[in-house]
Amino acid sequence: MVTVEDCSKKRIVKEIKVDLDKCIGCRACEMACSGFHAVPKFSSTNPARSRIRVIVEDRKDVYVPVRAGDYTPAECNGRNTYVINGKEYSECSFCTASCPARDLFKAPDSGLPLRCDMCADDPTLPVPMCVQVCRSDTLTYVEREEESREEVTYDEVESGLESLANRYGIDKVADLVARISRTKS
Ligand code: SF4
Ligand code: SF4
Numbered sequence: 614m615v616t617v618e619d620c621s622k623k624r625i626v627k628e629i630k631v632d633l634d635k636c637i638g639c640r641a642c643e644m645a646c647s648g649f650h651a652v653p654k655f656s657s658t659n660p661a662r663s664r665i666r667v668i669v670e671d672r673k674d675v676y677v678p679v680r681a682g683d684y685t686p687a688e689c690n691g692r693n694t695y696v697i698n699g700k701e702y703s704e705c706s707f708c709t710a711s712c713p714a715r716d717l718f719k720a721p722d723s724g725l726p727l728r729c730d731m732c733a734d735d736p737t738l739p740v741p742m743c744v745q746v747c748r749s750d751t752l753t754y755v756e757r758e759e760e761s762r763e764e765v766t767y768d769e770v771e772s773g774l775e776s777l778a779n780r781y782g783i784d785k786v787a788d789l790v791a792r793i794s795r796t797k798s
Pocket of ligand 1: 635636637638639640641642643667676678746747748749750751752
């Protein structure tokens with residue numbers, strides 16, 4: 614496919630929003646996710662197999678649900694420390710990567726990396742499992758609009774020009790193209 618130029622369009626993206634203030638650390642999300650991904654489905658639950666893990670600090674009532682992102686073959690160089698309600702956390706605590714530096718987001722039996730699939734199934738779940746079971750509304754499924762870059766091909770340009778020529782006449786379209794080419798040169 615030959616790309617002529619990119620055009621931006623709006624598209625709807627669905628995502629899981631996390632409101633940390635509401636999390637009570639019940640870990641129902643971990644159980645639901647691991648049950649959904651068990652084979653056969655819901656035959657067992659094991660938080661170690663979950664694609665969402667709740668980082669817990671009981672004494673401070675701090676619970677941070679983190680969903681598994683991409684696998685990374687090497688641990689990163691940088692380390693930041695976060696302080697939440699006076700308790701220090703390493704950046705790794707909230708990282709979404711399945712990484713060689715820690716055991717999080719690896720299948721307990723095979724060691725293969727785990728990744729949140731937004732509950733991909735056939736058909737995809739209308740609402741992800743972790744959101745369905747989160748009674749405190751910490752996890753909500755929301756929609757947001759974002760710019761998307763779409764490639765425009767020569768074929769599409771040709772058919773666009775053809776329809777303009779049919780509508781306004783070939784001379785007007787040729788004039789327009791000549792004017793645009795002068796401003797771009
Ligand atoms: S189910 Fe909701 S409230 Fe419970 S631990 Fe998970 S995110 Fe927090
Ligand atoms: S969206 Fe689905 S796969 Fe991802 S963490 Fe939640 S339950 Fe697991």
